[in-house]
Amino acid sequence: MSRKIRVGLIYGGKSGEHDVSLQTALAVMKAVDFTKYEITPFYITKKGEWKSGSPLLAPAESKEALTFSSAADAAAPVSNALAPIFGAVQAKGDITVSAVSNETADTGLDVVLPLLHGTFGEDGTIQGMLEMANIAYVGAGVLASAVGMDKVMMKKVFAQEGLPQCIFRHFTRTEWEKNRAYHLVELETAIGYPCFVKPANLGSSVGISKARNQQELIEAVNFAFQYDRKVIIEENIEAREIEVAVLGNDEPIASVAGEIVSSNEFYDYKAKYLDGKSAMVIPADIPPETSDLIRQLALQAFLAVDGSGLSRVDFFLGKTDQKVYINEINTMPGFTPFSMYPLLWEESGKSYTELLDDLIKLALERHKAKQGIQYSFDVE
Known part of the structure; x- marks a missing residue:
């Protein structure tokens, strides 16, 4: 007799994208097939405290319920919240998507879905913790997450590729x-x-500014430093914003291309999540050969950072010269039913629920393959 696959949903977090993560977690809970999966919620507060709840029989009703803020949504003590995850170190047997034997039962989890955006979530930190577990x-x-999060390292890898x-x-x-005057001259x-x-x-475009003169540049740099110790400055390109979703491990596939038509001067946090006026055009109205090129480059970028599971790769398409520029790879893209990543796959013939099934299957397959790697040897 098979049992349900035990999935831990980790959401919230210390990053500036805490609320976005809650939206994603709620959407996943509402879409996941509870006949296949046993879902255990793990909430990380903005201060970094962990809270966990009992396995769910149905989706949470609101974002407030996800934070265990009421007595009815009582959470496990913070000191005990990580026990189900690190209990997986003692897990025995192979887990597959098609069937899970009772003989492999333990008190841990079979797979974790980290729905964390930004710092401490998609930068390799939580991935490292799960590797240790x-x-x-x-x-x-860990590597792809860290490279994908650090725009400087990402661009260096892309340049090498x-x-x-x-x-x-x-x-x-x-x-x-130490040398503001030099950097201003160099940038100008x-x-x-x-x-x-x-x-x-x-x-999620947090901390981004457009600078039109030196004073605005100084203000923009100081503003960006509120969110990181390192900043990146890029040239302005009059371009359309084209995005492609990638799914897979060593042999990834690419979705159709979509276009973002921003409600703001550029696609910042407000345009993405708050005003609801930005438009997504799927598929993008671009020539087939341009779409094919962008999809090919998306796969190349995914493999360049050693990606796995999912990523969304963003491009600029010059309005005058039609030249394609890669902008960035996002290894944990927005994942509500209204986000670009699942919408691109929906247009490509894969539903939101099917996408979740595929991602869990890919995670289990990758983990099983890694269990065959030998990390040490006997010198005697």
Whole structure:
């Protein structure tokens, strides 16, 4: 007799994308097949405290319920919240999507779905913890997560891979404070105005500004430093924003391409999540050969960072020269039913629920394969 696959949903977190994570968790709970999966919620507060609840029989009714803020949603003590995850170290037997034997039962989890966006979530930190716990998890591993989160390292990897990019510069807070005049001259010479200033390690367009002159540039850099110790400055390209969803492990596949038509001057946090006026055009109205090229580059970028599970790869398409530039790879993209990633797959013929099934299957397959790796040897 088979049992349900035990899935831990981890959401919330200390990053500026805490509320986005709650939206994602609620959407996943409402879409997941409770006849296949036993769902255990793990909430991380904005202060970094862990809380866990009992396995769910049905989706949570609201974002407030996800935070265990009422007596009816009582959570396990913080000191006990991680026990189900690290209990997986003692797990025995193989777990498959098709069947789970009672003989492999234990008190841990079979797979974790980390629905954390931004710092401490998609940057490799929680992935490292799950690696130490020897538990399967959905999405990119430690290396791909860290590279995908750090825009500077990501662009260096893309450059090594020969992927086309816009001009960029970067520096740390210490470098900026010690030699601001030099960096201003370098930026104005190499990039000019307008330009975009971003924290190197953050998602959902948090902390991004468009600078049109030196004063705005200084203000934008100081603003970005509120969110990270390192910033990146990129040239402005008059372009359309094209995105592709990637799914898989060593042999990934790419979705159709979609276009973001922002309600704001650029696609910032407000345009993404607050005003509800930005439009998604799926599939993007671009020539087939351009779509094929972008999809090919998306797969190349995914493999370049050693991606796994899922990623969304974002591009610029020049409005005048039709040149394609890769912007970034997002290893844990927005995942509500109204987010670009699942919508791209829906247009490609894969429903939201099917997508969740695929991601869990990919996580279990990757974990099983890693169990055959030998990490030590006997010198005698």
